[in-house]
Amino acid sequence: xxxxxxxxxxxxxxxxxxxxxxxxxxxxxxxxxxxxxxxxxxxxxxxxxxxxxxxxxxxxxxxxxxxxxxxxxxxxxxxxxxxxxxxxxxxxxxxxxxxxxxxxxxxxxxxxxxxxxxxxxxxxxxxxxxxxxxxxxxxxxxxxxxxxxxxxxxxxxxxxxxxxxxxxxxxxxxxxxxxxxxxxxxxxxxxxxxxxxxxxxxxxxxxxxxxxxxxxxxxxxxxxxxxxxxxxxxxxxxxxxxxxxxxxxxxxxxxxxxxxxxxxxxxxxxxxxxxxxxxxxxxxxxxxxxxxxxxxxxxxxx
Numbered sequence: 001x002x003x004x005x006x007x008x009x010x011x012x013x014x015x016x017x018x019x020x021x022x023x024x025x026x027x028x029x030x031x032x033x034x035x036x037x038x039x040x041x042x043x044x045x046x047x048x049x050x051x052x053x054x055x056x057x058x059x060x061x062x063x064x065x066x067x068x069x070x071x072x073x074x075x076x077x078x079x080x081x082x083x084x085x086x087x088x089x090x091x092x093x094x095x096x097x098x099x100x101x102x103x104x105x106x107x108x109x110x111x112x113x114x115x116x117x118x119x120x121x122x123x124x125x126x127x128x129x130x131x132x133x134x135x136x137x138x139x140x141x142x143x144x145x146x147x148x149x150x151x152x153x154x155x156x157x158x159x160x161x162x163x164x165x166x167x168x169x170x171x172x173x174x175x176x177x178x179x180x181x182x183x184x185x186x187x188x189x190x191x192x193x194x195x196x197x198x199x200x201x202x203x204x205x206x207x208x209x210x211x212x213x214x215x216x217x218x219x220x221x222x223x224x225x226x227x228x229x230x231x232x233x234x235x236x237x238x239x240x241x242x243x244x245x246x247x248x249x250x251x252x253x254x255x256x257x258x259x260x261x262x263x264x265x266x267x268x269x270x271x272x273x274x275x276x277x278x279x280x281x282x283x284x285x286x287x288x289x290x291x292x293x294x295x296x297x298x299x300x301x302x
Contacts, residue, residue, distance in 0.1 A: 004045055009089070011038060011049035016060065016086040019078045020101040020109065025064065028053055028074040037076070060085060078105065083112045163213050164222065170229060200275050207235050207273045211282045214271075230271065238270030239285040247287060256289040265290050 015037035030036035061076035270285035
C-alpha cells in the first residue's frame with residue numbers, strides 16, 4: 001500500500017521549515033529523548049518522507065551520517081533546492097517563514113525568494129502580454145463584424161429602397177378615377193387571375209414580396225398604397241385592426257399570454273393569397289390581449 005502523497009509532502013515541508021529555524025544542522029529522525037525534524041513513530045508516510053529527505057537526487061538536505069549506539073543517525077542542513085521547494089509550495093507564508101528562519105539561513109532564503117519573485121513576475125508579464133494580444137484580436141474582430149453588419153444593413157436598405165421605388169411606379173401606373181379633386185383615388189384594376197402552374201407560382205411569390213414590403217414599412221401612405229396593389233394582386237386581409245377575435249394559433253401570432261379560444265384584439269392584420277389552388281396564409285395577424293384583461297391582471301397581482 002502506497003503512502004499518502006499529500007501526507008508525505010507535508011512531512012517533508014515541515015522538516016524543511018523546522019530546519020530553517022535551527023542554527024546549524026538538525027537531527028532528521030528522533031532517537032530516544034532526542035528530538036528530530038520528523039515526528040516519532042513508524043508509518044509508511046514517515047518512511048517515505050525520510051527517503052525523500054535523504055535522496056541525493058532531490059538535494060533537499062546536505063546529510064551527515066553518524067553512528068550512535070550501533071544505529072545510524074542523520075544530521076541535515078537545508079540546501080537552496082530544499083529552501084526553494086518550501087517557498088514554492090507555501091507562497092502565502094513566505095513572509096512568515098522568512099521572519100522565523102535562523103540568521104544563518106536568512107541570506108540564502110532572501111536569494112531564493114528574490115529568484116522566485118523574478119520568475120513569477122516573468123510569468124505574470126507573459127500572461128499580461130497574452131491577454132493584451134487577445135484583447136487586441138477581439139477588438140479587431142468586433143470592429144470587423146460591426147463593419148460587415150453595417151454593410152449588410154446598408155445593402156438591405158438599398159434593396160428595400162429599390163423595391164419601394166418599383167412599387168410606387170406600379171402604383172402610379174394604375175389608372176385614376178376622374179372628378180375626385182386633389183386626392184385622386186386609385187381604381188381597383190385587378191390583375192388577371194393566373195391560369196397555369198407557372199403563373200400561380202409567380203403570383204404567389206409576388207404576393208409574398210408585397211407582404212414583406214408592407215411589413216417592412218411604417219409610413220401610413222406607403223402602406224395604404226401597397227394595400228391597394230396587394231388587394232388587386234389576389235391578397236386578402238386576415239382580420240381588421242381593432243376587431244375582437246378568439247385567439248387561434250393557426251391564424252394569429254402574439255406576444256401576450258393567450259391560450260387558444262381566449263379573447264384577443266387584432267393589432268395588425270394578416271394576409272392570405274387566393275389562388276386556384278385555394279387559400280395560402282402568408283402572414284399571421286398580430287393580436288394582443290384585450291385592454292380590460294390587462295387591467296384585471298394588474299389588479300389581481302396588486
